[in-house]
Structures are given as C-alpha cells and as structure tokens.
Amino acid sequence: MLSATPLASAQRSDYTIRTGTSEETTVYVREADADGPTVMVVGGMHGDEANGYTAAQKIANWRIDAGKLVVLPEANVKAIQIDSRTCNGTDLNRQFPTGSEPTTALAREIWNVVVSENIDFLFDLHSSYGIYSSDDGGVGQGIFSTRAGDATGHRKQLVSYLNENYVSDSTYDYSGYSSSDGSSPMLKHKVGADLDTGAIIFEATRKNGRPLSQQVRETTAAVQEFLQRFGLIHETVSYSQDVIAANTAEDTNAKQSGLRFDIANTFGQDVRITDLEIDPHNSAIDQLRDHSYGEGQWVSELFIDADVQNGVTDINNGVSLPCSIDLDWDGHSTDASNDAILSPGSFGTVSLYEFKSNGSPVDMVGENVEITIDYTLSDGASGSRTFMLLL
Template structure:
C-alpha cells in the first residue's frame, strides 16, 4: 500500500468526525449537499459538497484562524459557487471556537500547528478536519488565510503570497495565478501588493498544507491576502479570484450564475 493511502486511511480510523446525514442535492443546478463534523460539540461546523458530474475533486478550507475573517468569508462564498464539472468540497469555518472569539487560536492553541506529517493529527478538531480530507480524497486542497502585513516588507507577515505544495505543477500554477492577479486585480499603483509565489511546501511543518504535501503527495495552496491598506471586501474578492483561477488550472471551472 502506498504511504499516502495508508496515512489517509489511518486518519479516517482516528475518529473525531461525527457527521450528520448528507442533506440537499448534489447537482450543480441546486444547492450543495452538506454535513456537519463534530455535531453536538462546540466545534460543530458544516462541510458543503457541490457535485457536477465526472471530474477532479477540490477541497477548500477557511477559518483555520479565527482572526482572519476574509479567509473564511471567501470560503463561505466559494461554498455557494456552481461548477461545470467535478466536485467542490468546502469547509468554510474550520475553527468555530476561534471565529466566535475573533482570535487566531482556539481552545487548544493554533489549529494550523496540529497536523504533524506522518502521524495522526493532535486534537479532536484537527482529526475531524483530516477525516474530511480522507473522506473526499481531493485532487487539490486550498487553505485560505489573511495576514497583517506583506511578506518581505513586514516582519513575520506572509501576505500577498501563494504557497504551493512541492507536488506536480502546483508551483508553476501558483506563479501563473499570481501573475494573473497582478495583471487583472491588483492596481498598478499598489506595487507592494503584488502577489508572489512562495517556496514549495514539502512537509517540514505540522500544518495542514504540509501534511497534504508530505502524507498525500497532493497539490495544494495556502492563499494569503494582506490586511495592510486593503478593505475587507477587496481582501475577500482577491482571495476568491486566486481560488477560482487555481481551481480552473486544476480542471474545475466556476459557472457564473445565470
């Protein structure tokens, strides 16, 4: 058995995903289906699934940090998108406890430091999120965030970056998407807000996207949009533009509402 297949299965066996029955339709013409992880607990949060026939599967996660509202707002909007093919799975508000308090960390610290590579996730919530990954076996994974500052200009800030996993074409796709955003979204008079591609993630940190890279060997992206000199709506809009462009490069096209 391949290493990534074993780890995906072990994640599913670890428990922590108390899901309700799936409700709603799975067709792109109607509402997405949904289920709840950790139902009946303070961590309970919904997962939305939009199916539109054959094609790749993408998983979009938002709200890992509760003080990054543009990330989970963008993911909440993505959950409503219609697609022309494939499956779009969205966990918009991963860390409900942190979101309610508008804090980076939840009840057990930083959620995005609880996904050690090669091991089971460390907490109940992290295991439930990893079970979502295992359940849907996505071809590509997204983690939507925001940052106080801009990478390279503000200390310890990672804004205006797209960090790909070091798998397949992810690095090249991140580069092309950054260029597209800079051409079509970021105004010419805001050169410091130009998006850039980060170094490939290889599994060296206990973060969700590192685990996707190290354990599953799948393409994935952390999208970081800065709060610096940007209003909330712009941050959400740019994050969604990045997500839509990357989804398209992986074979999932957003279908505009008609």
Template sequence: MGSLQTSRRSLLTATASFALIGVAGANDGSESDSSRESYQILEGTDHETTVYRTTASADGPTVVVVGGMHGNEVGGYEAASAIAEWDIDAGTLVTIPRANAEAVELGTRSGDDGIDLNRQFPQGQEPTTDVARAIWNVLENHDPDIVIDLHESIGIYAGGPVDGVGQAIFHSDGAETATDADQAADTVSQNLVDEPALEFTTDTFAGPETEPSGLLVHKAARDLDAQSFLIETLSRGPALETRVQWHTRLVTDLVEEGLFEAETTPEDSSDETADGSSDETAGDADDSSDETTGAGSDGSSDETANDSDDEVIEQCPAGDA
C-alpha cells in the same frame, strides 16, 4: 494552468449524514447538473461546523477549500463561505468555511484552548487534536486532488515570516503547481490590484527535504499527494470586500480548468480593486501572541493581531511557531 487529473480517486462516503440543500443553477443562469449537500462535524460541541459539498455530473478533480483555521482572519472565512455557494461544471468542490468555529466566534486566532489549529497536522501521523482530526477526516474521505487553505497576515511577505506573509500564494513542491500559483498571482495582480506594493508573489511552503511543521497543506501534499496552496492576503489596509475578492479570484484561477467551463467561471464579488482603503473588518482579534511585527502595514488601527506569519515557518525556521 497546468492540466488537472480527473477522476483520479474515488470519492468515499462521509461518515456524517448529509443534508441535501438544493440544486443550484449555473452562473450563466442556465440549470446546472450539480448538487449541493452539507453536513456537520464535531456536532454538539463548541467546535461544531459545517462542511459543504457540491458535486457535478461530469467527471473532474476533487477540490477542498478551507477557511477560518485562524478565527481572526476574516477575509479567508468570508471568501470560503462564498466559495461554498459556487456552482461547478465538473468534479467535486468541498468547502469548510469555518474550520476553527470556536475561534471564529471569538474573533481570535485560536480557541479557548490557545492551540494553533494549523500546527496540528503532522506528516504521516494522526492529527493531534479533536478538531484537527475531524478536519483531516473530511480530507481523507474525499481524497482531494487540490487543497487550498485561506489565511490573512498583518504584513507583506518579503521572503521570510518575520514581518508577515500577506499578499502571497505558498504552494507545494512541483513545477505544475508552481506554474498554477504564478499564473494566479499574476492575473490577480494585473487585474485587481492597483498598488504595486500589494501585488501577489509566490513561494513554496515546503520542498522535498523540508521538515514539516504541522500545516494542513503540508500534510495534504505529503500524505494525500494533493496539489496544495496556502493563500495569504493582508488583514489590514485593504477593505474586507477587496480581500474577499482577492481570495475568491485566486481560488477561481487555481481551479477553473478543472471545475468550470469558460462561460460559467464565477464572477468577481466586486469590481473594485485594492486602493488601500481602511479595513472594514469588525471583530478582528487583538491577541498579544502575534508572531509578526506588522511590517508592510499602513499604521491603521486594525486590531488583527496573531495573524498567520507561520504558514511558511517550515521554510523559515527563525519563527517561533
């Protein structure tokens, strides 16, 4: 992985009150010097959700991981929930597992308002909804070095969003960021993926001249100068446990050089690799407004419609997001 800047920015105090929820032990069983806190955003509304922050005593990068931007992409928010419990050796880890809490509760891509949350982050401007502004405030308050957004899609990425964007890591512009994404994709494909068709690929979600389309990661890259990654797994076919394992391992590989010592890198949540087993995800949405056509799927009865083919729409303007 490319080297990560440490202590690049000062951590601003979040406006919400923090609730200390404990000091966890390191993954090797020894006591860790990291502390874990949580606080609520959008408190008292249908969109109320929890932000988790783990801070190590040693200097290191600040990483923000987001899940649940689309409420029917279960693997992403389940993985983010697991990541929120990680112990770290350096830096700060901020996690928003259920960013679009109302949509997660409904099991649909968007909340009752029908607004795609991951289109509400225009570059150089204020986010366009209350939920988007609350999420962006978290990022601004912590000024991250790395931002990772976790998603799922019903089809495998093949160079454009028409058939889906699954099994891919999309990243911001820059040689170091591209190398990090390539290495993470290769590691997971070699160690956790049995079927060649399910191996991960990488692509940019935006080049220097690309017009933004309101993605969180695009705004983070442009406005905060953060290394930004958007991870997409399939939402159908592989079991939920496998998809969560892919997400968590990819995030581990992207951040381990900055947050972890070698002996305390988080272990995989499962020793099983993807075998094309039937999806176990309950409550996936069946929204009719899915922009993907489902190419690359196995014809299973997974109801996850409305998956986020749109994550690279700025690079592939044929989409209607």
C-alpha cells in the same frame, strides 16, 4: 481579473463534523454530473482572519460544471466566535504532523474529510497583518504551495494572474514560494507530504486598513481562476479585457470621460444583467452623470448593448461614486430602466458615461475602476463577477 459567487447548480450533499460539540461545523459539497477532479477549500483555521472564512463562505455556494467542490468555511468555529487566531491556546493549523495522526479531535476530523473526499487539490485561505515581500514580518499577498501535485506551477500562474489583471498598486503585488512538504505541522504540508497532493495556502493582507471586501475579492479571484484552469468551472460571465476611455460626440471638451468594454456570456443559457457596481480606484472620481435627457449609449449613465435585450439606466442628476446601479430601477422612474439579457455565446458592450470629479469631467486614461456585475440565469441560479478595468 475575475472573481465570482455564482449559486451552485450541482448536487449538494452537505454534512457536519464534530457534531454535537461546540466545534460543530459544516462541510459543503457540490458534485457536478460531469466527471472531474475534487478540490477542497478551507477557511477559518484562524478565527481572527476574516478573509479566510468570508471568502470560503462565498465559495461554498459556487456553481461548478465538472468534478466536486468541497468547502469547509468555518474550520475553527470557536476561534471565529472570539475573533482569535487560537482557541484555548491551540493553533489549529499546527496540529497536522506529517506521518502521524493529527493532535486534536477537530484536526483529526478535518483530516478525515481530506482523506475521505479523496481530494486532488487543497486551498487553505488566510490573511495577514503584513506583506510577504516587504520586511514587516507578515505573509500577506503570499501564495505558498506544496511541491507535490504541480502546485508550484499553479502558484506561479496565480501570482502572474493577480498581479497582471487585478492588483493596481505594486505595493500589494503577490509573491510566494514552494516549501518542503512536511516541513511544518500545517494542513497544507501534511497534504503534500502524506498524500502527495497539491495544496496552497493563500494569504491576503489587511495591512493599512485594507478593506475586507478587497481581500475577499482577490482571494475568490484566485480560487475562481484556479477552478477554471483545473476544470471544475467551464461557464461564466467574462470580461474581455478590452476597456477603452472614450471622448464621445456628446462631449464639448477633449476629456475621455466615458468607458466602454465588452462582456461575454459563456453559459449555455440566457444571462440577465441585473446590477452593476462601480468603484473607481481614484477616490476623487466621485460622480457618474450624463448631460443629456436622451436614453442610450453615451446619453445615459449606463447602457449595455445586448442581443436579446439592451440594458439601460438613465439617472436624474447622476449618481455618486462608488455606487451600485440597479438596471431595473434607477430610483426615479422605470421609463429608462431595463436589465440587459445576453443569449448563450454572445457579447454585450457596456458603456458608462460620464465620470466626473467635483462636477468636472475626468479623463479616464490611466485610471483604474473596479466593476462588479450581478446576474441571473434562465434556470434561476444567480451570481456575480468582479474585475478591474485597467486603463
């Protein structure tokens, strides 16, 4: 599973709506040189749903290769400021009746953006206190689509993508349905009914104290996957879905306590891997520490075999997990610290060694580890990719 926050390289033409009022907010527009569809992403319709506006803020800076990306991260600034679903008793996402003008000034200006940008698809990002597939009354982990614009097909693909490649606990599986366009005065419904255009409401859950970072990662993963399928994003750093747990020659036990997986550079320029964040799903896995003074694969905590420049970080006494490793500085010396550099179209092999719990090696078969890779490109743009290693 993948998510991303790459900085935009496309042309920018940002503007504000409700300018000069307490509802003033910014619309971020990225337009690539290559032709393609226009996708709009909205967050912050409900001010107490931090996932929506936080994910949209990240997406506003994404790099696109074709078409146009229009992002309104903070649709309801006043509600966000007071951390409330509504503002002055008004639910912004109930002000978009089908076949008639939106009922508030803010809703009308948002609708003007939708119409003037001539969008081909809309994502409205939210979160919920519960889970749609349960009986708790919530709609989290729900993807709800219009019937217009083949949104139903996109919804099904995203449900499968997230559940198969991102969600490690079936309690948090995604589901959803296609509603009748125009059956509710929501933005999504009006887009489907009045414009015959595809739209999705995406709801992550905050149930059980689920971290905001996890909600945002799943939300951005879904939008990223859609933009790739829809043709706006072509180039990326990808995970090859090939992780293995390794019992290395350095081990004196039968534990498969190392991990190895490949990443690919599909950008048309060099990629420098600068940081790698490691977050095991099992909180008992609390350390990454090799047992050698050597440097390289299986004798360093982190080693990346890359064609332009290998990456390595060898940390004295290991590192506590979860952690973020700066490949260029290990906190002790620069002798065994080096960013990895991959040329266009090349693969790099990442090796992590060795995972421990309370000082003892852990057999990583059956464990899940979330990885975030930060990178910079030759043209100065930067970004990150997040994915789950499912063993």
